Every structure is written in structure tokens, then in C-alpha cells.
Amino acid sequence: MLAVTQGEPAGIGPDIILSSWLGRREQSLPEFLVVGDADCLEQRAHLLGLSVPVAVVRSASEAMACFDEALPVFETENRVTSGIPGQPDEADAACVIEAIEIAVALEERGEVTAVVTAPIQKSSLYSAGFHHPGHTEFLGALGTKRTGQPCEPVMMLAGPDLRTVPVTVHNALSEVPSLLTQERLETVARIVAQDLSERFGLARPRLACAGLNPHAGEARSMGHEDEDIITPVVERLQKDGLDIRGPLPADTMFHAAARKTYDAALAMYHDQALIPVKTLAFDSTVNVTLGLPFVRTSPDHGTALDIAGSGHANPESFQEALKLAHQLSSAGSE
Structure with a gap:
């Protein structure tokens, strides 16, 4: 059983949750409960003309018992104010945040095996403090609170043919050169290698580091960061036994033949990581x-207020996020 957070009530989170429950058998989806507001989901189902019975539950065991017949919802104390599609309300921030906290707590108690989050509207949350x-950073803070040790969350975009990780x-973009440090790059690379091994079952993950500058700096003629920051980290990690190479020119890393040579690409900034993976499998x-x-896990898109x-x-x-969460949590329990 997975815990799914409702996400932004005015976005497409409710839409994709409802349609996924309807397609649960056809798509062979794992069982899941939703943490959120049952009334909001019922209203959206009515608006969309979807026949989705909603059942309020207070435990994962209750959710499992009713999943075949109804969409189980573990309700938050904070409720959705309106949930009007396309019109986010900062008054709903407390419900959105509480849903994330409850989902993580359910996993910690062993009631669910993983957390799948629907998209949130960060601007509304910022307005609410x-x-x-x-x-990602909020989940990292919850992880730190749980373990008592600093938790460094790392975003990875996983598609059928490519996995990418943005280091920053x-x-x-103007801030990236100062934020791209040897310490940051090494931390991210070690976390990626460890999780690819432990959760994805890759005995010796192959990592490829993109250069920051065009042509990976081309011997410092287009910037010094590739030689001063990336190269020393790659050499240090290679000495420690990691299968990693780079810096590589980013413009030649993502064609079909190149992708076969690594299991994950470390990109130095957001768009360098997200453009290729979204282009291949949006x-x-x-x-x-x-x-x-x-x-x-979560879907790799935003709240899409315009089509909610x-x-x-x-x-x-x-649906792919549900399947991958089930796969990774099952592998971790073996």
C-alpha cells in the first residue's frame, strides 16, 4: 500500500488521482490511499463526470480492505477551502503541508511502503509562510527530523531511456557557478551511486558527469569550473571505486548511443538535466x-492549473510514479 498526497487542490492532482483509481486494473497499479480532503475529491469527480466512490479511512488496513470498491482517503484535519480548479488559495496551504507530513508518518509507522506526491503550488505555500x-527540500527536512542526521535529498528524473540528476x-543560472562546489558534487554523486545500487539493484552504477561550460570548458578556454571543480571530484571518486567519468560535453551526452554508456547523468544545473529527459519522455x-x-516519487510535471x-x-x-514507488519499496524490503 502506497500513500499518495493530494497536492494542490486547484491543480490536476485530484484529476490524475481519480482517473488512476478508475484505471487501476487496466494499468495494473499498486494499491494506494490518498491523504487529503475527501470532499474536494468528490467534488472534482462530480465535475469531471467520473464515477469514483470515496471512502474515508483511518488506517492503511482499512484502505486495503476497501480499495477495490472505493478510493480510500485518509483525511487531514485542515480542510480545503474551495478547491476551484485553476484558482489556488493560500488558505489551503495548511492542508497541503499536513498531507505530506501524514504520508511520511504513515511510512515511518510501517503502514505504507512509500510516498507518492501530487504536484504542489509553491507560490501559494510561500504566501502562507x-x-x-x-x-524535495521539505521532504529532506522531514527525513532529517526522523533520523536525527542531516539528510541530503537529491532529485533524479527517471524515464524509460534516461536518468538525470541536477547537482544544483x-x-x-547566474548563481550556479558559485553553488557548484566539489563538496556538493561529491555528495550528490555518492548518494546517486548508493541509491542506484541499493534501490534500483545496479551492482556497480555507471555515472557520467556533464561539464558546466560548452565543450566541458575546452581546456579552460570557456571557463575554469570543469577543470577546477568537476575533474578533481571525478578522479577522487574513481580512486574510491566508483564507476564515474567526466566532465563530458553536455551537447553530446544524450543521443541514443551515448545513453547506453551510463546509468545516470549528473547535470550541473536544472535545465541541463530536465530538458533531455522531458524531451525523450515527457x-x-x-x-x-x-x-x-x-x-x-512524484509525476514529473506541475499543477497545470490551466487544465485542472x-x-x-x-x-x-x-501512474508511472506509483509503479516505480512500488518497485523501489519492494526491492528495499527484500
Whole structure:
């Protein structure tokens, strides 16, 4: 049983959750419960014309017992104010945040095996005083609270033919050179290698590091970061036994033949990682958070406020996130 957070009530989270429950048998989806507001989901089902019975539950065992007949919802104390599609309300921030906390707590208690999160509207959360850059960082804070040890969450985008990891994430491009340190790159590379081995079952993961600058700096003629930051880390990790190479020119890393030579590409900034993976498989790519004491996946798209409630939301990425969460949590329990 997986825990799914409802996400932004005004976005497509409710749409893709409802349609996925309807397609649970056809798509061979694992069982899941939703943490959120049952009334909001019922209202969205009515708007979309979907026949989805909703059952309020207070435990994963109750959810498992009713999943075949109804969508189980573990309700938050904070409720959705309106849930009008396309119109986010910062008053709903407490419900969104509480849902994430409850889902993680359910996993910690062993009631669910993994957490799958629907997209959140960060601007609404910021207005309500949310102090984390995004979902990933908030989950990292929850992981740190659980273990008592600093938890370094790492975003990985996993598609059918490519996995990419941005070393720096939600930062302005002008800030990347100062944020790209040897310490940061080494930390990310070790976490990726460890999780690919322990959760994805790759005995010796092959990592490829993209260069920061065009042509990976071309012997410092286009920047010094590739030789001063990336090269020393790669050499150090190679000495420690990791299968890693780089820096490689990013413009030649993502064609079909190149992709066969590595299991994950480390990109130095957000778009360098997300553009190739989304171009190859926009609808089926999954966001996986590595470095956490629990499995977390999410669809690789945002709240799509413009199509929420229209019936046009594609649930494929969410369904792939469900399948991958089940796969990773099952592998971790073996």
C-alpha cells in the first residue's frame, strides 16, 4: 500500500488521482490511499463526470480492505477551502503541508511502503509562510527530523531511456557557478551511486558527469569550473571505486548511443538535466528523491492549473510514479 498526497487542490492532482483509481486494473497499479480532503475529491469527480466512490479511512488496513470498491482517503484535519480548479488559495496551504507530513508518518509507522506526491503550488505555500524551496527540500527536512542526521535529498528524473540528476536545482543560472562546489558534487554523486545500487539493484552504477561550460570548458578556454571543480571530484571518486567519468560535453551526452554508456547523468544545473529527459519522455518520466530514509516519487510535471478540472490531464506520469514507488519499496524490503 502506497500513500499518495493530494497536492494542490486547484491543480490536476485530484484529476490524475481519480482517473488512476478508475484505471487501476487496466494499468495494473499498486494499491494506494490518498491523504487529503475527501470532499474536494468528490467534488472534482462530480465535475469531471467520473464515477469514483470515496471512502474515508483511518488506517492503511482499512484502505486495503476497501480499495477495490472505493478510493480510500485518509483525511487531514485542515480542510480545503474551495478547491476551484485553476484558482489556488493560500488558505489551503495548511492542508497541503499536513498531507505530506501524514504520508511520511504513515511510512515511518510501517503502514505504507512509500510516498507518492501530487504536484504542489509553491507560490501559494510561500504566501502562507512555507520556508522550503520546494517539495524535495521539505521532504529532506522531514527525513532529517526522523533520523536525527542531516539528510541530503537529491532529485533524479527517471524515464524509460534516461536518468538525470541536477547537482544544483532551483537556482538562477547566474548563481550556479558559485553553488557548484566539489563538496556538493561529491555528495550528490555518492548518494546517486548508493541509491542506484541499493534501490534500483545496479551492482556497480555507471555515472557520467556533464561539464558546466560548452565543450566541458575546452581546456579552460570557456571557463575554469570543469577543470577546477568537476575533474578533481571525478578522479577522487574513481580512486574510491566508483564507476564515474567526466566532465563530458553536455551537447553530446544524450543521443541514443551515448545513453547506453551510463546509468545516470549528473547535470550541473536544472535545465541541463530536465530538458533531455522531458524531451525523450515527457509523459512517462518520474521524479524520484534519492538520499531519503524512505521512498518518494512524484509525476514529473506541475499543477497545470490551466487544465485542472477539464478532463484533459494525462495521468501517465503519476501512474508511472506509483509503479516505480512500488518497485523501489519492494526491492528495499527484500
